[in-house]
Amino acid sequence: MRCxxxxxxxxxxxxxxxxxxxxxxxxxVPRGGPAGGNGGDGGAVWAVADASLNSLAAFRKRIHFRAAPGGAGGGSCRHGAAGEDLEVPVPPGTIVRRRDAAEGEAPLAELVAPGERALLTLGGRGGRGNASFKTGRNNAPTLAEHGEAGAEMWADLELQLVADVGIVGVPNAGKSTLLGVVSAARPKIADYPFTTLVPNLGVCELDFRTTVFADVPGLLEGAHAGRGLGHEFLRHCQRSRVLVHVVDGTSPDPLGDYTAIRTELELFNTALAEKPQVVAYNKVDVPDSGEYFEEVREALLARGVAEADILAVSAATGQGVxxxxxxxxxxxxxxPAQEAVRTTDAENVTRPPRRSISDARIDEFDIEANLAGLRTWRVTGAAIGRFAAMTNWDYYEAAARFQKVLEVSGISRALRARGVREGDTVVVGGAELIWSDDQSAGALYEAWREDRRAKGNAMQGSSRWPHAT
Structure with a gap:
């Protein structure tokens, strides 16, 4: 059984x-000019806290979530429709982390209150149509961009149950029975330890008031160090505002059980030991248990537990509940009143700061050379890689624009300084280019035309000699 x-x-x-x-x-309308519209932005992926969920079981069968792409631009300056955002419902108390996050890195989001939402991945920017490239020197551009690819990642979700009261104790102390008495929850109950393997939630209604209880499975000595499923269970105590420590009255050493659990809570997180706590001495309906209640009560008072916080109960019969x-x-x-109990320093982004996935500069790049056999130069960089992916190589003007960017960004100069030769292969992003020492417009056009013919692709916008130089 999985948690x-x-x-x-x-x-x-x-x-x-x-x-x-x-x-x-x-x-x-002679010479009407360019009228190509821009593509629409892709949709973003959001995480939304849904109060109707109390576990991550919904992600057992579905693990891939993709937002809708943007629509393509059209003629008459018609822009493509923006892709719809995708909302991923998660239970309140969910922490979202990047899978490859470095140690100590803040989580992407922490959703506690129902309805709270956070931006996880941005959609790609729509490619520009030729109307956006019109200038005074080039009033009839014949190029357009591909759309930017949307951001993608693997994310780890961790749930810490949000409850008013957390029920803790050793295995088989009667925690699930107590939850079943105070609420309509029906957890598994049996006469052997570790009956509960999954934390359960229950809603208690008493005196016209609603209280949420969380039944945390039994803890072992050494749980703070991960023994058993210690970390899996202890984290659910962090969001509980008050703890009920259920002590098994039929145990050979009730005080030892109480001390062991208190120690595990403190070693896992010192804040847990500081939470208000009520000790429920359970199973007083059993003769051997009820006879020792006063002795245990005196010992707890001596350890600083308030008298009002020590109660004798019988979860089986409802006595003292x-x-x-x-x-x-x-x-x-x-x-004190508090809207949400947060355990991390995540900064939930509730709106896209800008429609750009990366803020990298075009002149930030690295060059790797493989000169054994076929000489290959690989240029890597977030901005230049995105630019190459958005370039539509079916248009000559797009190829000429890309060559100009290589010059302006300093990539061509850096390649010459590293010793690039005629005929070497240069890989930029997903584009594979052949280096030529002749950088003239005529040479570029001939190379572009031969490449289109070799690949069997149409040569868009090439009905006449290119006018862009």
């Missing part, structure tokens, strides 16, 4: 739509 409080999912923003190359062709819940209500009322 569905962790999951790993794949997220991808929608790709941007491609731009369009078009010209106005209307009667009595109502006073226990009312005492918990009193402790909750004494606590």
């Amino acid at each position: 569905f409080d962790t999951a790993r999912i794949y997220l991808k923003g929608g790709d941007g739509g491609r731009g369009c190359v078009a010209f106005r062709r209307e009667k009595y 109502t006073p226990l819940v009312r005492r918990l209500h009193a402790l909750l009322d004494e606590l």
Whole structure:
């Protein structure tokens, strides 16, 4: 049986739509000019806290989440429609981390309150149509861009249950029975340890008041170090505002069990030991247990536990359960009002800061050389890689624009300094180019035309000698 409080999912923003190359062709409108519209932006992926969920079991069968792509641009300056954002519902208390995050890196998001949302991945920017490239020197451009690919990543989800009261104790102490008495929850109950393997939530309604209880499975000595499923269970105590420590009255050493659990909570997180806590001495209906309650009570008082926080209960018969819940209500009322209990320093992004996946500069790049056999130069960089992916090589003007960017960014100069030769292969992003020492427009056009013919691709915008130099 698995505890569905962790999951790993794949997220991808929608790709941007491609731009369009078009010209106005209307009667009595000579030289209408470029009229190609831009592609639409791809949709983003959001995480939204859904109060109807209380586990990550929904991600057992579905792990891939992709937002809708943007629409392609059209003629008459018609821009493509933006792709719809995708919302991924998660239970309140979910922490989202990047799978390959470095140690100590802040999580991407922490969703606690129902309805809270956070941006996880951005969609790609739509490619520009030829109307966006019109200038005074080039009033009839014949080029357009592909859409930018949406951001993608694998993310790890971790659930820490959000509850008013957390029920802790050793295995088989009666925690699940207590949850079943105070709420309508029906957890598995049996007369052997470790009956509960998955944390359970229950809603208690008493005195016209609603309280959420979380039944945390039994803890072992050494749980703070990960023994058993210690870390899997202890984290669910962090969001509980008050703890109920259920002590098994039939145990050979009730005080030893109490001390062991208190120590594990403190070693896992010192804040847990500081939470308000009520000790519920359970199974007083059993004769051998009820006889020792006063002795245990005196020992707890000597350890600093308040008298009002020590109650004798019988989860099986319901004895003392109502006073226990009312005492918990009193402790909750004494606590300062708080909308959400956060355990990380995640900064939830609630709106896209800008429609750009990367803020890298075009002149930030690295060059790797492989000169054994076929001489190959690989240029890597976030900005130049994105630029290469958005370049539509079917248009000569796009190829000429890319060559100009290589010069302006300093990549061509850096390659010459490293010793690039005629005929060497230069890989930029996903584009594989052949280096030529002749950088003239005529040489570029001939090389571009031969490449299109060799690949069997159409040569768009090449009905006449290129006018861009």
